Amino acid sequence: MADSAVMGRAIAVAGQYRTHPNPRVGAVIVNDDGLIVGEGFHTGPGDDHAEVMAIASAGEQTAGATMYVTLEPCNHQGRTPPCVDAIVAAGIAHVVVGTVDPDERVSGSGISALIDASVKVTAWDSPHDAEAVDPGYFLHRRTGLPRVTLKYAMTLDGSVAAQDGTSRWITGDTAREDVHILRSGVDAVVVGAGTLRQDDPGLDVRLRGYEGRQPRPVVLAGSGLLPEDARLLASSPLLITTAGGPTWKTAESLVVDGDRYPDPVASARALADYGYLDILLEGGPTVASAWWKAGLVSRGVTYLGARVGGGRGPAPLAGVFASITDAFDVEIVDVRRVGSDVRIEFQ
Numbered sequence: 001m002a003d004s005a006v007m008g009r010a011i012a013v014a015g016q017y018r019t020h021p022n023p024r025v026g027a028v029i030v031n032d033d034g035l036i037v038g039e040g041f042h043t044g045p046g047d048d049h050a051e052v053m054a055i056a057s058a059g060e061q062t063a064g065a066t067m068y069v070t071l072e073p074c075n076h077q078g079r080t081p082p083c084v085d086a087i088v089a090a091g092i093a094h095v096v097v098g099t100v101d102p103d104e105r106v107s108g109s110g111i112s113a114l115i116d117a118s119v120k121v122t123a124w125d126s127p128h129d130a131e132a133v134d135p136g137y138f139l140h141r142r143t144g145l146p147r148v149t150l151k152y153a154m155t156l157d158g159s160v161a162a163q164d165g166t167s168r169w170i171t172g173d174t175a176r177e178d179v180h181i182l183r184s185g186v187d188a189v190v191v192g193a194g195t196l197r198q199d200d201p202g203l204d205v206r207l208r209g210y211e212g213r214q215p216r217p218v219v220l221a222g223s224g225l226l227p228e229d230a231r232l233l234a235s236s237p238l239l240i241t242t243a244g245g246p247t248w249k250t251a252e253s254l255v256v257d258g259d260r261y262p263d264p265v266a267s268a269r270a271l272a273d274y275g276y277l278d279i280l281l282e283g284g285p286t287v288a289s290a291w292w293k294a295g296l297v298s299r300g301v302t303y304l305g306a307r308v309g310g311g312r313g314p315a316p317l318a319g320v321f322a323s324i325t326d327a328f329d330v331e332i333v334d335v336r337r338v339g340s341d342v343r344i345e346f347q
Helices: 003-014 050-061 083-089 109-116 127-131 135-143 173-184 193-199 231-235 264-273 285-293
Strands: 026-030 036-041 066-069 094-097 120-123 147-154 188-192 216-220 238-241 252-255 278-281 297-304 332-338 341-346
Touching: 003 026, 003 036, 003 050, 003 066, 003 094, 003 127, 026 050, 036 050, 050 066, 050 083, 083 109, 109 120, 135 147, 135 278, 147 173, 147 285, 173 297, 173 332, 173 341, 188 193, 188 285, 193 216, 193 285, 216 231, 238 264, 264 285, 278 285
Parallel strands: 066 094, 094 120, 147 278, 147 297, 188 216, 188 278, 216 238, 238 252
Antiparallel strands: 026 036, 026 066, 297 341, 332 341
């Protein structure tokens, strides 16, 4: 197989599990004839790493073989032994590394250790493709912050709800199913207390046949009381509040800095420290605006419903758009139809 096809396979198997706070990693082993003889992927903290799984899969065919791995192998003892040691012991002759691990415990030391053990190491020529397997991990290791995806749906004339607060349903079934696909790929779904009171959301993944992990529901609360009969209470929600803020029956709480409302950066860091490195921010406008203005949003997904409100309702972001000079330039990376609606992704 061509190098690109083998690394492509490693990238594909890497994305099968949510592994945070550990990275998603895939590994494929090929013999001298270019045939795949083993592959593996990381499934979560404490489990074998992708390299070890691939070696076990290949059995006795590892001697002199080439391993393609999406992320630099680790060279430190954590919950599992160093992957470098396993690679050397298996007799792997050549390792193609998708990208260097930005974690300060690794960051080139894994590659150096392999070279010192007389293993040939080649850097993959498309490291951005390898990073795309797990953008939340790379962002966190470089900044201490999680990747935040802002999601909202609005009418063609720009409202996320009517004046009375109703918003079900701006989009159709296909767009709403796409939201559940978004949720299936993140660690946590975040809303404000206003959305909790208004919509009583579930924030879970409700795709037919879905058996994967559910994202953690997170509520950002100010000073107001929280409903004690909310659906989220059945889903182990996490409450983020400020000192002296509300508590919530049976819910775990995190206290962060903030003036009445949880500070967005402090909240994001607290979630990352918890191991939630990929977050879906579902609103509403006040929370979305605060996190946007704090520079926390890495990606946006907008659903344009095939509806016109015909008047002024709440906009996706609260506050005043005073001047065009206040606008931020973004890159639109995808536009497509989802049923009768339109999905726009930007970053």
